[in-house]
Amino acid sequence: MLTLLSLHKFNEQDKAKLVEGLQDLYTIILPDDFTEDHLASLASSADVLLGMKVTEKVLHNSSHLQLVQTPGAGVDTLSLSPLKKRGVLVCNSHSNSHYVAEYAVTLFLALTKKMAVQTQEQLPETLKEKVVGILGYGKIGKKLSEFLGPFGCSLMVFRRQEMGKKDSGIYFTHNLKEVLSQADYIVVTLPLTRDTIGLIGNTEFALMKKSVCIINVGRGSVIDQEALYAALNEKRIRAAAIDVWYDDFLKDANTVIYSTKYPFEKLDNIILSPYKASLAEGAPHLDDVIKNLRLFATTGKVINAVDLEQGY
Secondary structure, X not given: OEEEEEOOOOOHHHHHHHHHHHOOOEEEEOOOOOOHHHHHHHHOOOOEEEOOOOOHHHHHHOOOOOEEEOOOOOOOOOOHHHHHHHOOEEEOOOOOHHHHHHHHHHXXXXXXXXXXXXXXXXXXXXXXOOEEEEEOOOHHHHHHHHHHHHHOOEEEEEOOOOOOOEEXXXXXXXXXXXXXXXXXXXXXXXXOOOOOOOOEOHHHHHHOOOOOEEEEOOOHXXXXXXXXXXXXXXXXXXXXXXXXXXXXXXXXXXXOOOOOOOOHHHOOOEEEOOOOOOOOOOOHHHHHHHHHHHHHHHHOOOOOEOOOOOOO
């Protein structure tokens, strides 16, 4: 039987799901103390680490480590080079893609229907015949395009590998400027890598329509924080709905801090969403985690292996 150590603080629903799904194949360690020293002491017996961050000390003590499993899609908080050097597998989870895409549509409708600020003067809009730019075409981007199709909007997708100009009514391009300059709505679903960090800054905002709305359900730092605040504050873009942020904004159980540098909460053209997109009843974000860890324990094979060179 393999040993699984959680480096991530899960809620009671999540813990129950993990135990139910894995207890026949794993000795599961769900600590209450997440200090580095305590986790490092527990790591000596771990074959699998479950979490978003592995410190150098924990990794050093993980002499039996075979696999790092993240409970979400992003691996930007992991130091991938030491794991690659050790030959450790890294896998992520995409079972929240449906729910993140669904939440992105919710943010779309909140913006178009003026749900954040309701006045009689602000008439609801429609997505019909609007141009929607989707940055990234992973599982979330693909699911989002499926959801948005019936609204009658035109879809432009920015991705590194261009798939031909049109596919199922979607226009694909690797030209970011083309998407940014034509879109009425821009949705960021990209992971955070060395190629995407700060991808959208002042230069990119200058290409956009003044009427554009931006939705980010990917990673906060794909959009430069200072540039985003300035564009919103100076009304160089119309609005934004952001679910992913730049700081560890949950300072304690009763306080939400969206940014320690800029007062986004004082703006009147932004919807502030505190990392809720992937959450849903029944903890579906753990489905891929359990499926993969069961597969690994029984066959040694995995799904959703991360390319440690590319970072996703």
